[in-house]
Amino acid sequence: MDVKPRHRLKKPEVVFTFSWTREAVTSRGWRYEVWSEPAPAVLENIRFLADYCRVWLFDPDPVGVGPGGIQAYKFVLPAGSDAAEPDLRTHEGYDWVYALNGTLRLVLGEHDLILKPGEAAEFDTRPPHWFGATGAGPVEYLSLMGKQGERAHVRAAPG
Template identity: 65%
Template sequence: MTTSNDDVLRGVGPRLRALRQDGGLTLAALSERTGISVSTLSRLESGGRKPTLELLLPLAAAHRVPLDELVGAPQTDDPRVHGRPVTRGGQTIVPLSNNPGGLQAFKHLIAASTSDAEPALRTHEGYEWLYVLSGRLRVVLGEHDLVLKAGEAAEFDTRTPHWFGSADRRPTEFLSLFGPQGERAHVRARPRSAAQTATPEVGDRSGSA
């Protein structure tokens, strides 16, 4: 199956939004970095403005990604994912999917740390599911402060203030699935009861289908 130019361009907006949110940037902060107005950035992300080379070049520089990654142009007859790792704040994030606008998969590696800094919680649109591969992951979700061990999972609305980090300053590795606009990963640790509706769901996925 081939992908048309229109399909590629339609994927630019969600990709721009994901890059900005992953970097913890507001539209105003990105506007300062690129010289592109907030209204133009907002229209690019929503699909209301057609991306041009003049706009994409400063955005690629601001996000420190190659232009082809920013556009997400398909690679002909190659099913492999050629994600480029991004490292920031002691964490390396490896993209595991090529699906701008839909569910996206990432592998996270948190390096050993000696910092006692307080978690900086952030929010954005979307829904996220986490699965710990190794180490102990501290997950702060609003008023909840949790520690997930290898084999445990959690899912939550990313409009809830959240933060991830090593629970014991040792290296930690986990997978995440992220869906924009409230799109959910249809995997749960256990059925949700009425009493759990307002709380993040956490459970052990080891050995489950």
């Protein structure tokens, strides 16, 4: 497989390289493909949706992500504004959050909660909810997310 941006596919040196590669690959009985970016309309849709992606929210190394089951993430949010209007979201699932450092603001339906380091919250994600840092500074927190009805098992005492 060769991959090049669409605008480079017509350049003579690229055409030559691809034809040489195609011949070498197909002579061995292998399949040869040239991949490029998607059609312009699809690419515009991807760019539009990417505006809603907040890569900076996710630690590049999730604490634990496996096939199915509860997934664990560590988030770091920059300082927010205490007057910020939350952008409430809803989705299927269940969430458990634990504040590590800083102050985490959790708006859950009509409840506006402040979680300090060492405090946790557990809730169904179908009601409107939102997370954010307060004006006091950035916040670092853990989140365990599961499918609808799948909850983290919390023990109050050993045993």
